[in-house]
Amino acid sequence: MKRTLPLVITFLAGVFVVVTFFIPREPFGSLEQRMLVWASILGGFTLLLGIDSLIKHHGRKLARGEKDWFYSLVTLVGLFGTLAAGIVTWVKYGTPLELASLDKVGGFFWVYKWIMVPLQGTMFALLAFFIASAAYRAFRARTFDATLLLVAAILVMIGRLSMGVIPATLVLAVLLTAAGIHRLLIRKPVFGAVLAAAGVSLGALVLAFPQDAIRLAPQVQEWLMSVPQTAARRGILIGVTLGTIAMSIRIILGIERTYISST
Amino acid sequence: MKFIKWLTNIDRRIIFLLMIVAVLVPMLFTIPIPFEVGEPVQNAFNAIDSLKPGSVIMLSVDYDATSYPECQPMIVAITDHAFRKDLRIILLGHIPTGLPLGQEALERAAAEYNQSHKAEYKQAVKRAGEELKRHTAGYQEALKSAAAEFDQEYTIRHQETLDSLVSDYLEKVDSAAVKFQKHTFEYWEAVKYAGEEFNRHAAGHRKLLEGGVREKDPGYVRILKRAAAEYDKHITGYQNDLGRAADQYLKRYGIDFVNLGYRPGVVAIIVGMGREIRDFYHKDYQNINVDSLHMMDDVHNYDDIATLVSFAHGTAVESWIAYAGARFGQQIIGGVTGVVAPDLYPYLQSGQLAGLLGGLKGASEYESLIKKKGLASRGMPAQSTAHILVILLIVIGSMAEFALDLYKRRGT
């Protein structure tokens, strides 16, 4: 019951879906459809899964007056306040998502728009700062591979500019030249010479044909994305897909069963 | 050397501050910028632009507030484009916390469309009303003289009641227009209701009218009947005119766009909708039965959907491609964040994606194609300065590192 039955269920469900794919006739088709609807319904129940431990955890902290109990209170007030707003709006308008009119929204929508969106959005906006700081600290043109990565990144960023292509490209030229000189000085003459030459000629070309540089920058970016980037990405994608297929087969056959032991 | 050491150990808060400045300053000025449109965006635009009026497109909200600045301008621009092309829109989504963003974009686009066509619509309604009044006035005169001829005082009064019903009806239509400027669906319901009410009353009156004179004079009854038939014709004409005006100038919920809401279980839904949308979406987001939404009458599965656009910050587009695209031949366009866009290039090259909008730049390119400057175009100058800042940071960091390296080597 505890271990075997779930494995049997998984096997039957998986095999059934594969069979239906090849024989989409009745009764398989409509039976599969019903299964899919049920899967969606079950998905709805899983939305509720974490909620109990969240309430328990913060309720306990609050009840015992532990350190930082105030923040637990904030969480619980946020939770029940939003629930209340949702229920009130639902009862009043027949749907929690009422956008009564564009400047007079239902309570649930109001909470969404003015609390949820700024909180969620700003948390992710913080990443802009961290990525800038990471770019400064961790991105170094030390080896050939690292230089390649850096140059690709900078070319892509330049290609997505709407202004300032010339100065940005000149900065890239300076970087290449500096990296080349550095290599020359540490006695790696070939790589150093190539880099320095690339840097100097890039700079010279940009200064000589600024209009062409502005025109070409997005095209270079698009080419990088659609040829070498696509090739590598596809290599990874094909590998990952083979992995997914293998994993799915292992799950259906009951070889992979971590999803059962996690409970 | 001290300076370089300081440079490599700079407090990161200084970098944070530079970032804020780089974004904030260009935001305060409006800088006109020319856009060159990349091929993926151009393809997406063409795919939507070439659809026949009345085609149904499905917009899937697969992002949430964490990528609002990138995906919101896209959904705004594409909805706007779709409304201009008279396409019908189905909104749904795989991310619950993002669905309201799509809903707002859609309703705002509809409201803006209606607002910008308000004058034409009002004009059309007025013209239809005047037309009706002109006709009914003529009939009233004809009836009056007929009544005088046949000596039928009694029926004139009834005829006048019928006329007052007409003007009452016209008034109701007018006041509904004032009352429901924003909610066109309710407005349309009110107009329809007024029409039905009118028809019911008018039918009752006509019966009374005929009953009152039947015994007295068959010649007069004939005239009355003919008049009534004419009347009906013009009222129907008026109602048709109203409908036509609304079709032409208004975007109405349930007719031009619907919001099916959220359902859990991404892949299950995508596969299941290949058979029947209603199996999953029995009701729309506001509890209206999907069967009663006029627009959904002829929409059952992917066969009835011309193009699907997934606005995503995760793997949703790939799910759409692998299931709706491969299994049911659905044409798919992606409107995704910069983080996701590189993942989708292989699908672009293989033709599994009909077009791709990547990040703020992609959104701004689409805005330039529909010639409507939106949030994305306004953000692009700041985007550019921030990119330049990041490039500068990389270069300064690297050069400081070179210098330190050389210094260390000389020391040993």
Place this chain on the structure above:
Amino acid sequence: MNLPTLLGIWIAATLTIAILSFLYRDNPLYKFAEHLYVGVSAAYWVIFAAKFTMQDMLVSVFADNWRQFLETGSATAFWEAWILVIPTALGFLMLTRWFGPKVGWLSRWPIAFTIGLGAGLGITGSIQGILLPQVQATILPLWTPDLWGIVANILLFAGVISSIIYFYFSRPHKGLLGGVSRVGITFIMVSFGAAFGYTVMSRVSLLIGRLYFLVYDWIVGTVDFFKALL
């Protein structure tokens, strides 16, 4: 603009600044916002589950079919109404996890069902939707009318093969294998660089969005609101 909107904008602006204050250092204001976020978003999941699953997929489908059965006596409607007992029961089994491992193991049944379904769909979907079209799109003609097309097709083919070899061959990369995987690394580095560039773009856009809100919705919006009052 009306008063609730103005209030909303001010709350949103305060919360935005509270989160941004983390950049200086962790502080009570940030913690407040963070905890509020956890609570509010949890409530969202609950309301969405209640509305879009419990009501729209269970209660109203049951009610409509039951009504139809009462009106027409249709056996299909009766069956369609009562079969919903199965997913409902499975759903509640899922929630046995709330009550600890003693009964929680019952949740394995519905989980096994969804996992099995997902795995089955995954096999066919991955093969039909990703593997075959992607492989097919790699095998391209090496002769096209324009030079760039030829270069692109060769690079694409070479890039796909070499990066697969770099990533998925566990044998030591020596000799020919070493050479090919060296090429693979080159492609992958360009790809990672491009991805980094796009990620920078993405993150910056998010910041632009929030700062745009602060400048135009909050400051300019508030000024406009009071201007309109005067």
